């Protein structure tokens with residue numbers, strides 16, 4: 217069994233047929249499929265190169281359309297923008313009418329602990345929907361001020377931690393460059409999206425993963441993989457220590473994360489938890505411990 221717990225429809229041109237072929241090629245049984253609800257003024261135009269260029273973000277409709285092609289293989293995700301006055305009702309309707317099971321992906325230019333966002337997370341906890349979050353710090357790209365000098369999302373790890381504390385009944389899944397940069401105890405997290413160099417002791421990621429039972433992380437995208445590869449020994453230890461809280465996911469369609477996990481030769485039990493058991497448990501029993 218293998219579950220990809222972070223992916224998107226039409227991302228990089230992968231429509232339903234291409235996604236299913238790709239899953240078959242890589243032995244992926246199930247995929248969590250996420251929307252990205254984002255207003256145009258929070259959306260980097262660079263995404264027009266890798267998503268259908270007519271709109272912006274990834275609408276729920278695209279998740280539903282791909283999901284319908286193989287309902288037993290897709291777990292549907294949807295997260296409304298927290299500032300929509302009707303966000304909670306929209307999410308409830310998505311759960312009741314369409315069978316949405318994950319509140320993801322949350323990638324917006326709003327600090328994670330915005331009061332309206334906290335209300336939405338509370339509702340997610342009541343509906344037993346885990347939330348996958350995307351954190352990017354405001355790191356200037358150096359190409360001028362328009363449409364934005366940088367593309368931060370979610371604010372900071374501090375804002376995320378306040379949300380985790382404020383909503384103990386809600387499961388959060390950390391993701392993206394600003395989250396993974398905290399694997400190391402250095403000060404590079406707000407200076408480079410993909411910092412490299414040795415992992416210094418005292419990284420806040422390990423600290424918060426140990427502290428909060430409602431915090432999980434997915435290993436998807438370049439951010440997860442690059443962080444684990446900064447120091448392979450540390451990366452392997454991290455995977456083993458947090459084997460009950462980490463989810464295999466790609467956020468893309470290649471084999472790079474799986475190749476790396478196989479190279480590390482993890483204990484069988486840890487490998488099984490990370491590659492599918494944690495994802496199944498999070499949906500079936502929510503916050504209960506193994």
Ligand SMILES: [Zn+2]
Nearest residue numbers: 222224321467
């Ligand atoms: Zn994503």
